[in-house]
Amino acid sequence: MRITPFPPRFAAALLALLLTVGAGPGASAAERSAFADVPSGAWYAANVSWAIERGIVSGYGDGTFRPDAKPTEAEFLAMLLRAKEEAAVRKAAPAEAWYAPYYEKAAESAYPVALSRAEAPITRGNAARIIAASFGHRLGRVDAVKFVLEANISNGRTAPTVEGYDIDGQMTRAEAVAFVRRVESHRELLAAKEEQTVEEKEPQTPPPIVVVGNGGNPGNGGNGQRPDAPVRTTDDEEARESRLDAALSSLGVAMSETGQGLVVAHPNRTGGGAVLTRSDERVGSIHVLDDGNAVVTASAHALLAYAGASVDRDVFLDTLKRVRESGNNAALKIGGQLITVVRDANPGQLIVHFTLFES
Incomplete structure (x- = not known):
């Protein structure tokens, strides 16, 4: 990664x-x-x-x-x-x-x-x-x-x-x-995706992959090996929906479906905390409406998993934290997955864009 x-x-x-x-x-x-x-x-x-x-x-x-x-x-x-x-x-x-x-x-x-x-x-x-x-x-x-x-x-x-x-x-x-x-x-996001797509089309010279988290961070004794990272989870949507329901239940938040997409409620105030919008089966975004709330960021990871991405929860949350604290946008490249995290123009909000390339 x-x-x-x-x-x-x-x-x-x-x-x-x-x-x-x-x-x-x-x-x-x-x-x-x-x-x-x-x-x-x-x-x-x-x-x-x-x-x-x-x-x-x-x-x-x-x-x-x-x-x-x-x-x-x-x-x-x-x-x-x-x-x-x-x-x-x-x-x-x-x-x-x-x-x-x-x-x-x-x-x-x-x-x-x-x-x-x-x-x-x-x-x-x-x-x-x-x-x-x-x-x-x-x-x-x-x-x-x-x-x-x-x-x-x-x-x-x-x-x-x-x-x-x-x-x-x-x-x-x-x-x-x-x-x-x-x-x-x-x-800027589209340009970043285009650059990554070019890399995907050149498998003979793959870019180096650095494992982040769980001992794989350079300087922390990581082995730097390529992680096991599927293009997308292979189970059906019903199974992913069941896991999403279980995850949100453990977080104590409700979810509703609107014309925009799936909206997970904010735990401490009226309105949404995280919103999943999909352009198609493999492309979409998650709007994190309160990046400083642990329940909201955890629900964003649950939505990302439901969308079909396979990203370690701790790595995902750490990436959100880095973007929030540094102010710099970031991208996670995991196998056939491209996940970009950008700061929203509204303070305290982030946008997670994902593209799950076909293998």
């Missing part, structure tokens, strides 16, 4: 949204790390600082960020493109609107945007369509919302469902920052 940090080049693209990104001539060009209307404890504060540091957005001339202001389609598009390393956008000519080059760039990839909407507040549904298009998906609003929910780019406004997403609602600047940052996190 190997724990591999994600390439740092992807971290530079996450956007926190200060959306003055295209506020036009009145916007301040100076980068700032704090604003009078962004309390240090605000849920979006870290995202704002992140975006400012990377030049994705800037604050207003009066020293404010205006988190509740409504960004226009042009402003959101500009933030999204500025976060992409490969999206080089030319400077606007003196006689044209500041956002013209961004729409020109968007046209190259057939983004669902229109100059007629450039200065109108963007709806959450249209934002989802633009995001989906940035990944090559041409979708209607409902399917686009499903995409951003399944990719953990959004948790919805009131619930992680199409209904709870508020498809017709207008986005705020604070929400826009979180969206763009999660977009780049998802892009």
Whole structure:
């Protein structure tokens, strides 16, 4: 087993949204790390600082960020493109609107945007369509919302469902920052999976496998041998469901099935603690909504086992702890399994993505 940090080049693209990104001539060009209307404890504060540091957005001339202001389609598009390393956008000519080059760039990839909407507040549904298009998906609003929910780019406004997403609602600047940052996190994840897939296709030169935990950690006397790691558990889903029920019963938590997936309740508060969403039989993710709660992280491991992965419980929990404490994303490569753990834009939350390759 190997724990591999994600390439740092992807971290530079996450956007926190200060959306003055295209506020036009009145916007301040100076980068700032704090604003009078962004309390240090605000849920979006870290995202704002992140975006400012990377030049994705800037604050207003009066020293404010205006988190509740409504960004226009042009402003959101500009933030999204500025976060992409490969999206080089030319400077606007003196006689044209500041956002013209961004729409020109968007046209190259057939983004669902229109100059007629450039200065109108963007709806959450249209934002989802633009995001989906940035990944090559041409979708209607409902399917686009499903995409951003399944990719953990959004948790919805009131619930992680199409209904709870508020498809017709207008986005705020604070929400826009979180969206763009999660977009780049998802892009980073896909790149990491692609790199691992290439390794899977070259069995004649397999990468070294390092055993982690149970005496196999380098420097702790481990023998460094390859662990026994099946592609996925071979028993049927009924047997795995039975084990899941037993595991959750021992943890004292209940589970329910929603439109998003399987939701394990939080032991100490209303709402979910861990949510399993599967794109298909071998690909999915688990949203850990409280990474500091031992019952929640243990239930996440139970969900992962139910999905068909075979990962030692202690190794899994140790990986979550490392990501939580270090702030660095990590990947577990075990045989035909790729399990990546990334920090969510929301403090105290992690996302576990898994891919179970066919043998």
